[in-house]
Amino acid sequence: MIRFLPLLFLLSACGWMWDQPKVKAFREAPVEVALPEERIRFGDNLDLTARTGLKPEGGFAESPYLFAEGELLRGKTLYRSFCAICHGLTGEGDGRVIPLGMPKPRSFLDPAVRAQPEGYFYFAATNGFGRMLSYKGRIPERERWLIARYIKRCLVEEACPLEVTNAEVY
Numbered sequence: 001m002i003r004f005l006p007l008l009f010l011l012s013a014c015g016w017m018w019d020q021p022k023v024k025a026f027r028e029a030p031v032e033v034a035l036p037e038e039r040i041r042f043g044d045n046l047d048l049t050a051r052t053g054l055k056p057e058g059g060f061a062e063s064p065y066l067f068a069e070g071e072l073l074r075g076k077t078l079y080r081s082f083c084a085i086c087h088g089l090t091g092e093g094d095g096r097v098i099p100l101g102m103p104k105p106r107s108f109l110d111p112a113v114r115a116q117p118e119g120y121f122y123f124a125a126t127n128g129f130g131r132m133l134s135y136k137g138r139i140p141e142r143e144r145w146l147i148a149r150y151i152k153r154c155l156v157e158e159a160c161p162l163e164v165t166n167a168e169v170y
């Protein structure tokens with residue numbers, strides 16, 4: 001009997017785990033949430049140029065957004081998720097589905113496309129282009145501009161930060 005005494009002692013410590021007294025308070029949730037200043041919520045009245053990609057006097061606009069350099073990586077991820085399947089990883093119009101019968105888009109490196117401001121790529125993503133459909137309902141406005149920035153900086157101008165160029169993105 002004396003041999004079971006320690007066991008009895010151990011068992012007496014058993015109870016319901018959710019019924020323990022707890023004096024330590026949970027850590028307080030952070031109250032300050034930093035949002036990018038230029039973030040526009042769905043349904044807000046957007047600036048016309050931001051919405052259309054066009055200058056008030058006509059012609060394609062430069063991007064109305066000041067993206068942080070670090071955001072280009074997200075631009076790369078978005079481009080690869082939504083555009084690369086047709087336009088190819090380098091924008092040359094040699095995406096994976098072209099051999100399967102998708103019409104081959106013009107290369108972004110074509111002189112006529114290269115010369116275009118970011119609004120051109122934004123406009124195509126927003127409204128579609130010929131046989132290409134619109135991505136307006138699938139990609140938020142600011143992200144469409146971010147894709148345009150990625151195309152222009154990293155594929156057309158090849159002026160991409162090295163860590164973005166080298167980043168492994170599926």
Ligand code: HEC
Binds near residue numbers: 131
């Ligand atoms: C399913 C295939 C497909 C996807 C995905 C796609 N495109 Fe396209 N895109 C095309 C095709 C095909 C054309 C050419 C259409 C034509 O000439 O009728 C085109 C044309 C364009 C053009 C005009 C190029 C020129 O000739 O001046 C731009 C800019 C463009 N796409 C941007 C984008 C962007 C940005 C995305 C991603 C948000 C995207 N595309 C996603 C197929 C696609």
